[in-house]
Amino acid sequence: MKARVIVTLKNGVLDPQGKAIEGALGGLGFDDVGSVRQGKVFDVELSGSDKEAARSELEAMCEKLLANTVIENYAIEIA
Secondary structure (H helix, E strand, O other): OEEEEEEEEOOOOOOHHHHHHHHHHHHOOOOOOOOOOOEEEEEEEOOOOOHHHHHHHHHHHHHHHHOOOOOEEEEEEEO
């Protein structure tokens, strides 16, 4: 089973890398960009076929390692 975990900064958390990307895009002529926030994507392949068990395991992975839940949100997509 394949899953994707998307980790993004919570609203209100400063994102200096996003600001740098925003500035670089403007410098490249992409003037319509209002703001950029960056994040992380993890593609995870799991054995088994129980989607609920997979979701529980992925949530544990996020809580323990993949996301800093103090400053980051995460979303799980299971294919």
